Amino acid sequence: MQEKAVVYINSDDSGRGFLGAGGSQALETFVDEIAQNVIDPQANVSVFDRAKAHELVDASSAKAKKEILERKGSRLEALGSGSDFSSFLQHLGIPTLNVGYGGEDGGGEYHSIYDSYDDYVRFKDPGFKYGVTLAQTTGHAVLRMADADLLPFDFRSLYKTLDKYAKEVSELAEKMRENTEMDNQLIKSNDYAIAADPTKHEQLPVAKAEVPKLDFSALKTALDSLKKSADKLALSWTAASATDADKDKLNKLLFHAEQQLLSAEGLPRRPWYRHTIYAPGFYTGYGVKTLPGIREAIEQRNFTEAQQQIGVVAGSIMQLATYLAKPL
Template sequence: MAAEHGAIGCLIYSDPGDDGYGDGSVFPSGPMRPAQGVQRGSVEDMPTYPGDPLTPGVGATSDAKRLAIKDSPVLTTIPVLPISYGDALPLLSAMGGPVAPRAWRGALPITYRLGAGPARVHLVVKSNWDLKPIHDVIAKLPGTSEADQWIVRGNHHDGWVNGAADPIAGQVAELEEARALGELYRQGWRPKRTIIYAAWDGEEPGLLGSTEWAEEHAAELQRHAVAYINTDGNGRGYLGMSGSHSLEDFINGVAKDVTDPESHVSVWARDRARMEVARAAGGGRGGRGAAGNAAGNGDLPIGALGSGSDYTPFLQHLGIASLNLGFGGEDQGGVYHSIYDDFYWYTHFSDTSFVYGRALAQTVGRAVMRLADADVLPFVFTNLARTATGYARELQALRDQRASSIEAVDRAI
């Protein structure tokens, strides 16, 4: 958007009012972002398409036909650089112009202004555009009676710098699941459906590993894959459940059978209590679901999946029912995508005794095994229909609200 409106460069920083000292003590005394903490991230236009910017729609193999860099519609046309709020402070202090609106102000000890000038920045970005290999790790546990139906389970293994919470906490849980299923296999258990475990590379730059694998194997996946289960980072607190609403009833059942390591009730019951408290306090449906309250059968509504993690190519490109699961909500995420997301931070300010990593492995492991061994795949489409109806009602309400606003403006004119 900045380039579309004439910007020739962009500096991005995380304000301390969002995830620094404005929200708590900074690392290493606390969990929040210190003055030199830089939040990295991708500026690829992933809503247009994720994955390799030069091979849209096909796997980025060595012999794939590639676009010229200048012709890729998802690469930004201006230099972009993330900086810390410590480095942003002298630049923002030197800006003039009108005072920024209240919603645009942060917690730095300055008067936030919009510019332009008088500060000037000499921005130098050196980029290496060479092609580099990435490495997905794929393991397959063959099925028996329904071997041509695949359950795919993934988590990315690449991270920005140390990546203790994102992605290693999720990746460790996935590895433990795979180890446990392998041990069951050695003891004689055989899944009805084929299980595929994947450790994706290149997620942070643009969902590269998962997208390119899905594109390369698209025909096979559309014939055989019946569900994809994703995790990413993991923390401490409540089970977050998002996904295809045809799996809403299924994942509620799984959550009821996993014990929360701190409250010692099921993770489902703990999440239900949180949502009821939020609703009683005027928080609506507790931040989840489009249908309003819990579903008519008592299920907790799961969130809808947009994009942002490795479920994207499976759900958005191939139409495979998907879930995204992870724990969080009780640890402050002030070091996201920075060098400070390390073992010290995780063991002092997040899942300090790794009990929620175990809970994640138990939750997703149960989900994988139940999907793999079900006599009939546990899709329930009434929740999908209910959610779609909820979306339609929300759109109708928004339309009516906008129409009323327009009528009021017309009367005023």
Template sequence: MATAAMATSLDGKQREPLLHFPTPAAANGAGAAGRRRFLAFLAVMAALIASYHLLEPANSSRYHALFLTLGSNATAAAHLRALTLRPHVAGTEANAAAARYVLHAFSSLSFPAHITPYSVLLSYPVHRSLTLAAARGLAAMPFSLVQETYKGDPYAEAAAEVIPTYFAYSASGSVVAEVVYANYGHSEDYAYLASRGVDVAGKVALVRYGDIHCEDMVRNARAAGAAAAIVYTDAKDFGGSAPKGGKRKWFPEARWLPPTGVQVGTLYYGNGDPTTPLWPSCAAGDDCERLSAEDLSASEAMPGIPALPVSARDGETILKAMGGDVAPPKWQGGEGAPLYRLGPGPAVLNLTYIGNDTLATIENVYAVIQGKEEPDRYVIIGNHRDAWTFGAIDPNSGTAAMLEIAERLSKLQAKGWRPRRTIILCSWDAEEFALIGSTEWVEENMDTLASRAIAYLNVDISVFGPGGLRPRATPQLDELIKEASKMVPDPDEPSQTLYDTMMRYHPPITRVAGAGTDFAAFLQHIGVPSLDMSYGLFNEYPVYHSLYDDYVWVERFGDPLFQRHVAVASVWGLIALKLADDEIIPFNYISYASELEECTKDIADKCKGFPVSLSPLQKSIKQLESAATKIHEEKKCRTGGVYTMSAAWGLREYVQKFC
């Protein structure tokens, strides 16, 4: 067994190793007799190990089948309720309490568990204000910038702890300027404004959530010359539609975002601690190299202009006060919305934002189930714990599912199971700010993880609502996902499996791309096969990153019976078990070759007219496909073979007699 090297920070100080493994004992025996006994021992062990490996799938399968019977809706619900009693933004006492809860949950199951702290740059609001004047010189109308609770809200008292609506890492500053409406904030939207003679330079860009991330919206506004940006949640996209002859309803009567709901987020255009890009941060009190405040503020990763998120009600108020040409039909709002105009003016906004970007402590929590045969090979299960508000869907639906997996694995251990390879369960911190917790851990343990990690299995949000299993993964995991999903009934259609409902979509498995959650560092920094999955569709979850993402919303709309949580835990855990227990790691590179072929076709289309030959690449892909097919067929033959324990003992007796 390999031993884990001590992690060393940039200042030379040592931290605890990733995992502890025993050091192999020295070989025993001397002389020819000792060598003969040692060779005989190796031969016997080889026979027994071979027989065990060929029998192991059946033994493992029994444990895997048992795992699928151990799901508990009540356990998932209890964990979710406990984790979401208070809002828990990274760096706060409430999130530290959530870390202690997860640590206790792991420890109570007799798993070795620990916390790793990092001191990282987080961002909080100090002052925000926004006022509107219908024209210069007129009295200003202030916006409250408050998300309102509702009558009978059980979380109304705790809502006072919710951090004021803001964008993390927004530039501080004050801007007084006319407003220009820029639709969803694409670069193409600004190109359209320019074609219509609308000058964005020095103005406040008003954009609506929808197609792209808020950091892209603000970057595009800055590139177009805007002095500031306002991002609002349009009722057309998040407020639902009114029933025929009735009024529009929203939470708590319906799943939709209330008119005062605000979607907060981050504007940092990168992953990890902004002060330590591409190298690990250290714990508070330790010294590590960091970017200066001056270098950071000049970085292209920072937004460079002040920005604020606002509600649908405030966004519509601003739009009503705007003039200029009428916006095109695709830029308009939904039923009952005012007529949207492009501006600029006559509406004038006075926006002030003052933020505090400060070093704060975050805490990753880990539990380790050490492998019995390949302890230095890791199957990593991860979910982030921190939330912008209560986080009942994002992310603690995933946390509840992960803790439900942990409880099932503990019960398997009580029945005698131990994984072949080590399983690590990870509760990340500060994902919402910039995937910080997971990125810092990968950066700190990069060489170890790059050489030893089998796969990283992420679930950020386990449940959005109805809509079936929606996995995304690197291609070598496709077949494993399909096989595992065939073993789990669909919670919304019990006569069907997750596989049956998943295969209705095209493609049934999409690719992990971008950097929206914690697989990013594993996949993009060190090339570890990765997946992320959830149940349901994002558009069924309009309260994303708002005050209303609480336990009540889950109980009424997201997963009233918690059967979707249990189903995700089942397929997520089963995939982990197969990766941890199967003698031959269950990767299938046939789909990888197919994916590469499709990508090569795209490249060929883009290279038309250029003196570029793709023949070597196409030949290599064919070779990969041939090798992947051969390995797949050999694996089927090997795992389908029959090798009895009596035959193994017969071989043992033969070896003993011969030696």
């Protein structure tokens, strides 16, 4: 399977609304290309343009809207679980793309007696227009990938996403440190007891262990190496695409790259989940956690494990950077 499954493409139930896609971030430019060539049946513009317009209108601030306008492409969401893509991505390390249409009110009838054919044809997708659009989207994706002389992977997008995730977990640890210090100060000065309503008999908070400074330097070093490798590979990809030379070696490097992000030991207490970048949260059901080993250890205040997982994630990213830098 790992030799033949270049990308696993999954389509969710279609519903009237806007294109949504999640998956391996090296596929972002590939998805943009597909989305720009499929027409939305309601707005009569590309599904790329409609999804971007929806994102702009829904953005919560002028700053967020400006960032969307300045961004050239779209962003793939991280994948959690709840579909058959989980084994491909999170256990086997096969690049994965999950595509669907939605964005309107879910309705609340999912997995109930009201989740019926009549409900679908009357409310979800009258005329089956978005079912057709979903088939066009996944069909374009499969044909583009199957017919590509060079697989359309761009690891510069992955680098940007991983850099964002690394900043998030660093900020998470820093905010937890600041909040813990302040709460402990208020507990020590008896402010919680003074402010409490004595008629409610509320339990007062107790002091927590201070949050140590975590060392993210290994993660930063690995990301710097990934950026260099991704930039160099993009140049090699462009040069190779302009020639008639045999591209098999480069293609094999591209579609095996995701497996470099797997950990042989898997996540703590969840060895089946081997991807160090994406996993469903331990306590969030289908919901995704990015850099799950680091993020969940910080959230659980297990800072020894958090530091250990920083090393694990840094090692997998460095392994990917070294792999992408192989001479072709």
